[in-house]
Amino acid sequence: AQKITQTQPGMFVQEKEAVTLDCTYDTSDPSYGLFWYKQPSSGEMIFLIYQGSYDQQNATEGRYSLNFQKARKSANLVISASQLGDSAMYFCAMRINAGGTSYGKLTFGQGTILTVHP
Amino acid sequence: DSGVTQTPKHLITATGQRVTLRCSPRSGDLSVYWYQQSLDQGLQFLIQYYNGEERAKGNILERFSAQQFPDLHSELNLSSLELGDSALYFCASSRAGGKGEQYFGPGTRLTVT
Numbered sequence: 346a347q348k349i350t351q352t353q354p355g356m357f358v359q360e361k362e363a364v365t366l367d368c369t370y371d372t373s374d375p376s377y378g379l380f381w382y383k384q385p386s387s388g389e390m391i392f393l394i395y396q397g398s399y400d401q402q403n404a405t406e407g408r409y410s411l412n413f414q415k416a417r418k419s420a421n422l423v424i425s426a427s428q429l430g431d432s433a434m435y436f437c438a439m440r441i442n443a444g445g446t447s448y449g450k451l452t453f454g455q456g457t458i459l460t461v462h463p
Numbered sequence: 464d465s466g467v468t469q470t471p472k473h474l475i476t477a478t479g480q481r482v483t484l485r486c487s488p489r490s491g492d493l494s495v496y497w498y499q500q501s502l503d504q505g506l507q508f509l510i511q512y513y514n515g516e517e518r519a520k521g522n523i524l525e526r527f528s529a530q531q532f533p534d535l536h537s538e539l540n541l542s543s544l545e546l547g548d549s550a551l552y553f554c555a556s557s558r559a560g561g562k563g564e565q566y567f568g569p570g571t572r573l574t575v576t
Contacts (some may be wrong), residue, residue, distance in 0.1 A: 395508035
């Protein structure tokens with residue numbers, strides 16, 4: 346069974362600084378996708394970034410980048426130039442691409458609460 | 464705005480009652496997923512539908528059931544409610560192909576008293 350571990354219950358960062366949120370995963374399937382979602386205090390889940398297990402390059406989306414280290418089974422999220430609006434809960438998630446499909450359940454980690462200080 | 468809609472936004476009901484949560488996926492998305500978020504269990508996958516058919520089941524209680532209709536909207540039915548069913552229930556949708564990222568609705572916050 347797949348598992349996602351986020352070991353940082355809470356992180357603090359100064360505005361305009363970069364921050365790394367850790368995520369490790371465990372699966373024996375060779376084809377999978379890794380996702381990061383943001384959940385602000387309002388409660389909605391916002392998709393941030395995706396990394397496929399066969400992708401050669403680390404994914405980037407604006408100020409978000411994913412530091413994918415396949416051998417170490419880690420998929421850390423890097424947020425550059427933090428803003429006050431980045432304060433939220435961040436979830437790492439994994440989807441197994443069963444049968445070559447790109448749809449399937451997400452398995453989530455426990456989340457990391459990020460607080461950005463002015 | 465993710466394009467996924469959920470109603471109602473909040474629901475307060477008593478133990479033993481039955482409720483129905485409704486979800487409309489993004490236009491063009493055939494897959495619908497239901498997730499439950501609670502403080503003790505975190506985010507848990509409940510069930511997935513693809514184009515009207517049940518595709519996968521997770522930690523869904525027998526008291527819970529779901530369906531996806533021909534117009535692709537989905538409903539999650541929760542019956543014989545218990546205090547422990549109080550949670551935030553999310554619907555998400557995705558399309559086949561590409562990254563297959565799931566877009567979440569705003570959620571329905573269920574409080575069982």
